Amino acid sequence: MSILAVLSGVFWLGLLTAVSPCPLATNIAAISFLGRNVSSSRRVLASALLYTLGRTLVYVVLGAALLWGFQAVTGGAGNLKEFASPTSRYLQHYGNLALGPALLLVGMILLGLIELNLSTSVSGAALQQRVAKGGAIWALPLGALFALAFCPPSIALFLSALVISLEHGSAVLPPLVYGIGTAAPVVAFAFVIAFAGGYVGKAFNRLTQIEKWIRAATGVVFIAAGIYYCLTHIYGFRFIG
Amino acid sequence: MTNAKSIIAKVLLAFLLVSIGVAIGREIAARNAPASTGHAETAGPSKVIVYYMHGIPCVTCTFIDTTAANIVRNDFADLVRAGQMQFVSLNYLEAENAALADKFKVGENMVIAVRMEDGKEVARARLDKVMELAGQEDGLKAYLREGIGSVVKGGGR
Numbered sequence: 001m002s003i004l005a006v007l008s009g010v011f012w013l014g015l016l017t018a019v020s021p022c023p024l025a026t027n028i029a030a031i032s033f034l035g036r037n038v039s040s041s042r043r044v045l046a047s048a049l050l051y052t053l054g055r056t057l058v059y060v061v062l063g064a065a066l067l068w069g070f071q072a073v074t075g076g077a078g079n080l081k082e083f084a085s086p087t088s089r090y091l092q093h094y095g096n097l098a099l100g101p102a103l104l105l106v107g108m109i110l111l112g113l114i115e116l117n118l119s120t121s122v123s124g125a126a127l128q129q130r131v132a133k134g135g136a137i138w139a140l141p142l143g144a145l146f147a148l149a150f151c152p153p154s155i156a157l158f159l160s161a162l163v164i165s166l167e168h169g170s171a172v173l174p175p176l177v178y179g180i181g182t183a184a185p186v187v188a189f190a191f192v193i194a195f196a197g198g199y200v201g202k203a204f205n206r207l208t209q210i211e212k213w214i215r216a217a218t219g220v221v222f223i224a225a226g227i228y229y230c231l232t233h234i235y236g237f238r239f240i241g
Numbered sequence: 242m243t244n245a246k247s248i249i250a251k252v253l254l255a256f257l258l259v260s261i262g263v264a265i266g267r268e269i270a271a272r273n274a275p276a277s278t279g280h281a282e283t284a285g286p287s288k289v290i291v292y293y294m295h296g297i298p299c300v301t302c303t304f305i306d307t308t309a310a311n312i313v314r315n316d317f318a319d320l321v322r323a324g325q326m327q328f329v330s331l332n333y334l335e336a337e338n339a340a341l342a343d344k345f346k347v348g349e350n351m352v353i354a355v356r357m358e359d360g361k362e363v364a365r366a367r368l369d370k371v372m373e374l375a376g377q378e379d380g381l382k383a384y385l386r387e388g389i390g391s392v393v394k395g396g397g398r
Contacts, residue, residue, distance in 0.1 A: 016376075022299040081348065081369055088348030092296050093334050097264050104257050113250035152296045156349040156372035223253065230260040234267070238298055 003168070010164055010174045013157045014181015022151035025225040027186050029103060030146060032218040034139060034190035038197035038211045046136035048187040054143025056179030062091075063162050063175035070166070080166055081159050088155050095149040100229030102145060107222030110215065143183065154182070271336035289320065289392055292353045293330045294342065301375045302350055306330050308378070309352050309371075312385050317393065326393075352385060354392040366392045 018027065034051055037043035070076065070083045108114045150158070161178040165171055197214055201207035231237040293309050295302045313321060313328040320326035333342040345353050350372050356364040366388040374381040 020299075020301060022297075022301070079346075082346035085342070085346045085348030089296075089334060089342060096297060097268075101257055101261055101264075104253065104260075108250065108253055108257075113246065113253060152299050152302050152350045153372055155296070156369075159349055160373060227256070230256070233297065234260050234264045 003173075006164060006168055007173065007177045010161050010177045011181040013161050014178040015184060017154045017157045017178075018182045018185045020151075020153040022153050023146070023149075025228050026099070026103075026146045026149060029218075029221050029225045030142065030186045031189045031193060032214070032221045033142060034187065035193035035197070036211070036214045036218045037136075038194050038201055038214055039207050041194065041198070043136050044191060044194040047139040048183075048190055050136055051139040051143040052180060052183035052187060054140040054145075055147040055183050056143075056176055058144050058147035059158065059161075059175040059179040059182075060172055062087075063158075063165060064171045066162060067165060067171045076166075080163055084159060084162070088150070088159065091148060092150045092152075092155055096151070096229065096233040099145070099149040100226050100231075100233060102226070103222050103229060104226030106142075107219045107224075107226055110219035110222060147179070147182070274336050287325060287359075288357050289317075289326045289389070290355050290357065291326065291328045291389055292341075292345070292355070293328070293350075294333045294338075294345065294347045294353060295330065295350045296332065296334050301372065305350060305352075305371050305375055305381070308381055309385055312382060312389065316386055317389070320393065352388065354389045356392045356395065364392050364395055 017023070030051060034047045035044060037047065066080070066084050066087060070078075070080050074083060105114070158175075158178065161174050165174040168174070193214075197210050198207065201210035228239075232239065291309065291313050293306050295306065310328050310330070313326060317326050321328075331338045331341065333339075333347045341347075345367070347353070349369065351367065351369040352371055353368065354366040355362055368385060368388040370384060371381060374384055
C-alpha cells in the first residue's frame with residue numbers, strides 16, 4: 001500500500017474521531033473559540049493553525065512515547081493496544097475529570113467573571129484581556145487539552161492510527177496526520193462562523209458589536225460545556241446512553 | 242447588571258471549587274475501595290462469559306452494548322437458557338473493575354469472550370475492533386458472532 005493511501009486512511013480515522021458524537025461539546029467550544037475574532041481573518045487562521053498544532057503535538061508526543069516504550073519493553077513483539085491499555089485508561093479517566101473545571105475556568109475568564117471577583121489573583125484583568133481579546137496563542141493549549149480528553153471513539157481510533165505507525169515504521173507521520181484530521185472539521189466550521197459573523201458585521205456596520213457578542217457567546221459555551229463535563233465525569237450524571 | 246454578574250461569578254466559582262473537591266474526594270475513596278476479584282472467578286464448572294468493557298458512556302458505546310447483548314441473547318439462546326452463557330457490561334474506568342481491566346489489558350471499548358471450565362479460563366477471544374466496526378452494523382454483528390462462536394467451540398483468538 002502506498003504511503004499516500006496509508007495517510008489518507010489515518011486522516012479518515014481523525015475525521016471519524018472529530019465527527020463522532022462523543023466530543024461534540026468540546027468541538028462546539030473549540031469552534032466558538034477559534035471563530036470569535038470576526039474582524040481579523042488572520043487571527044482566525046493563526047488560532048486554527050495553533051489549535052491544530054496543539055492537538056497534533058499531543059498525538060505525536062504520546063504516540064512516539066508509546067511506540068518507544070513498546071519497542072523497549074516488548075522488542076516490538078506482542079499487542080500494542082494491550083501494552084498501551086494502562087496509559088489509555090489513565091488518560092481517559094484523568095483527562096475527562098480535568099476537562100470540566102478547566103472549561104469552566106476558561107469560560108469565566110473569557111466573560112471577565114474571575115476578574116470581577118478575584119481582582120488581586122494571578123489571573124486578573126490582564127489575563128482576561130489577553131484571552132478574551134483574541135490572543136491566538138491560547139488556541140495551542142486548548143487544542144492540547146481537548147486532545148488529551150480522550151473519549152471512547154477517539155482512544156480507539158488513535159490506537160488504530162498507532163498500530164498503522166508500527167506496521168509502517170513511521171512514529172511521527174500517522175499521529176500527525178491523525179491530529180490534523182481531528183482538527184479539520186472544527187477549523188472549517190470556525191472559519192464559516194468567523195466569516196459569516198464578519199460579513200454580517202460589515203453589512204450592518206456593527207463589526208465591533210458582533211465581535212463582542214460572539215466573544216460573550218464563546219464564554220457562555222465554555223461555561224455550559226464545563227458544567228456538562230463536571231456533571232458527567234465528576235458527579236456521574238448520564239445524559240446519553 | 243454588575244450585581245447580577247457578581248452573583249453569577251460567585252455561584253460558578255462555588256460550583257467549580259465544589260466540583261474539584263468532589264473529584265478529589267471520589268479519587269481518594271476509589272483508591273481506598275477494596276479491589277474486585279472480577280466476575281470470571283464466580284463462573285460455574287463450564288460457562289462462557291461475554292464481557293462488554295466500556296469507558297465513559299457514549300452513543301456508539303451504547304449501540305455496541307445493545308448489539309453484543311442481543312447477539313448473546315438471540316444467537317446463543319440455548320446456552321443462555323441453560324445458564325452456560327452470560328453477558329456482562331462493565332465500565333473499565335471504575336475502580337471496582339480495575340482488576341479485570343488489568344487482567345484483560347483493556348484500554349478501549351471491546352468485547353471479551355471467556356470460556357471457563359472448573360473455575361479456570363480455557364479460551365478467550367479479544368474483540369477490540371468493535372469501535373472501528375460500529376459504523377457498519379452487519380460487519381460488527383458478523384465480527385461478534387464469529388469471535389464469541391470461536392470461544393463457544395473451545396477455540397478463541
